[in-house]
Amino acid sequence: MERTAPVHYPFNRTDGLDLACPYREARGTPGLTRVRMNHGDAAWLATRYEDVRFVLGDRRFSRAAALTHDEPRQSDGRRSAGILAMDPPEHTRLRTLVAKAFTVRQVERLRPQVRALAGELLDAMEETGQPADLVEDYALPIPVFVICQLLGVPAADRPQFRVWSDSLLSTSPMTAGEFTAVRGELRDYMAGLVAEHRRAPQDDLMTALVNARDQDDRLSEEELIDLCVAVLVAGHETTATQLPNFVLTLLRHPDQLARLRSDPEAVPAAVEELMRFVPLGAGASAARYATEDVEVGGTLVLAGEPVLVSIGSANHDGGRFEDADRLDVARADTHHLGFGHGVHHCLGAPLARLELQEGLAALLARFPGLRLAGEIVWKDELLVRGPRSLPIGW
Amino acid sequence: MTAWHLAVDRDRCMGTGICAGTAPALFRLDGRHSAPVNDSIDPDESALDAADSCPAAAITVTARETVIGPRP
Numbered sequence: 001m002e003r004t005a006p007v008h009y010p011f012n013r014t015d016g017l018d019l020a021c022p023y024r025e026a027r028g029t030p031g032l033t034r035v036r037m038n039h040g041d042a043a044w045l046a047t048r049y050e051d052v053r054f055v056l057g058d059r060r061f062s063r064a065a066a067l068t069h070d071e072p073r074q075s076d077g078r079r080s081a082g083i084l085a086m087d088p089p090e091h092t093r094l095r096t097l098v099a100k101a102f103t104v105r106q107v108e109r110l111r112p113q114v115r116a117l118a119g120e121l122l123d124a125m126e127e128t129g130q131p132a133d134l135v136e137d138y139a140l141p142i143p144v145f146v147i148c149q150l151l152g153v154p155a156a157d158r159p160q161f162r163v164w165s166d167s168l169l170s171t172s173p174m175t176a177g178e179f180t181a182v183r184g185e186l187r188d189y190m191a192g193l194v195a196e197h198r199r200a201p202q203d204d205l206m207t208a209l210v211n212a213r214d215q216d217d218r219l220s221e222e223e224l225i226d227l228c229v230a231v232l233v234a235g236h237e238t239t240a241t242q243l244p245n246f247v248l249t250l251l252r253h254p255d256q257l258a259r260l261r262s263d264p265e266a267v268p269a270a271v272e273e274l275m276r277f278v279p280l281g282a283g284a285s286a287a288r289y290a291t292e293d294v295e296v297g298g299t300l301v302l303a304g305e306p307v308l309v310s311i312g313s314a315n316h317d318g319g320r321f322e323d324a325d326r327l328d329v330a331r332a333d334t335h336h337l338g339f340g341h342g343v344h345h346c347l348g349a350p351l352a353r354l355e356l357q358e359g360l361a362a363l364l365a366r367f368p369g370l371r372l373a374g375e376i377v378w379k380d381e382l383l384v385r386g387p388r389s390l391p392i393g394w
Numbered sequence: 395m396t397a398w399h400l401a402v403d404r405d406r407c408m409g410t411g412i413c414a415g416t417a418p419a420l421f422r423l424d425g426r427h428s429a430p431v432n433d434s435i436d437p438d439e440s441a442l443d444a445a446d447s448c449p450a451a452a453i454t455v456t457a458r459e460t461v462i463g464p465r466p
């Protein structure tokens with residue numbers, strides 16, 4: 001197999017939400033694209049819908065193998081670990097333990113609380129007056145609240161919890177040493193929470209996890225704490241970033257915004273279309289290593305080679321979606337890959353959908369004159385893309 | 395050995411591919427939805443794992459008319 005010189009990756013700029021041009025070219029070229037990130041092995045990049053879905057869904061592509069390779073990554077410090085770095089059957093054991101807390105049915109129980117919270121946040125914004133920062137005043141507090149409910153974080157601890165979670169996420173630049181220190185503090189805090197739940201069980205995810213650990217011994221103490229940290233890290237910034245991205249995208253497509261306003265029932269479908277349309281990631285998803293030779297989209301990937309997949313590109317594949325680059329909030333086929341595919345398909349997808357639906361619906365209903373009211377500041381960490389601050393008026 | 399029966403509710407299935415990844419011998423995606431490879435199988439723990447993992451609760455495993463998966 002011919003190995004062309006790798007091109008530098010990721011392609012996307014971080015001061016906007018557009019999908020970079022090289023993706024279109026890559027989708028139209030047979031085979032996979034050879035890329036290299038700042039750190040780690042050169043890799044194959046999959047950009048077409050079918051190829052992306054295939055790689056994410058096929059067990060011959062391993063996440064765990066990334067731990068024993070020089071995984072392609074953007075910055076040196078952050079190496080993956082936890083549930084997203086496991087393969088079945090270890091992955092299955094962990095995932096089945098938490099999956100029940102995240103089914104559509106379970107998550108629906110939180111809807112009234114999320115709706116009430118959205119209303120309170122909007123009240124506070126109106127009281128303080130315009131402009132408000134949609135990120136700080138609305139999009140961030142929603143997932144933090146939800147995760148605190150799931151993990152049973154007492155109200156008094158929430159401000160401190162928010163400080164830790166903000167600093168653990170890419171919203172603040174940190175040295176590797178600082179990162180480790182904050183992570184340590186948060187893990188200690190989680191260990192305390194676990195002890196507290198052991199003493200006084202509650203009706204929440206944390207209690208269910210503690211029971212799985214204590215009664216059935218299916219989970220180690222370390223795994224239990226890692227899982228709680230993973231839920232926090234994976235569930236907070238993604239949701240807090242997509243909500244402003246959705247609002248900004250709708251403001252830039254006034255016809256679609258008007259359609260949605262005229263039919264609030266259409267919010268769930270619009271959220272799916274926005275998940276498809278907005279390429280959240282600056283780059284690709286975590287690398288998968290082939291455990292044997294496998295053909296993907298016309299390229300023979302050799303055993304031991306890593307493959308990256310671009311979900312954003314797959315979601316704009318004209319071979320899969322009609323008029324793929326057009327936002328259509330009433331699109332019937334929104335079978336997007338925005339939450340991934342296969343065994344690592346987003347654990348929190350039902351919850352993220354609920355938060356995005358309630359967050360968007362409440363905002364649009366409250367502010368018929370919603371508009372941009374200042375300069376957007378963009379995140380620049382090359383992980384998830386979106387505004388760091390989004391000033392709005394109404 | 396009592397056979398187990400697998401069923402996928404196609405109206406509920408969201409096509410996440412979790413089941414086909416968890417138990418590739420038992421489930422596969424045909425287009426947008428999952429379907430059992432065989433409706434009737436020998437007892438196999440991974441069928442219960444797949445049923446437990448489905449976010450839509452679309453998979454049912456039964457043995458002798460009794461639902462055994464998803465597990466409570």
Ligand code: HEM
Nearest residue numbers: 083084234235238239242285286339340344346347348352
């Ligand atoms: C709009 C918001 C969200 C988006 C776009 C998103 C996207 C994703 C994607 C694409 C993956 C797969 C990664 C891969 O296979 O490489 C994933 C995995 C994951 N997500 Fe989400 N997510 C969101 C919200 C959440 C929430 C709210 C939670 C938890 C409360 C969560 C928890 C997780 C976990 C734990 C995993 C790893 C699952 C595993 O390895 O089995 N996510 N997410």
Ligand code: SF4
Nearest residue numbers: 407408410411413448
């Ligand atoms: S896990 Fe459930 S929702 Fe996902 S493909 Fe299988 S049956 Fe469908």
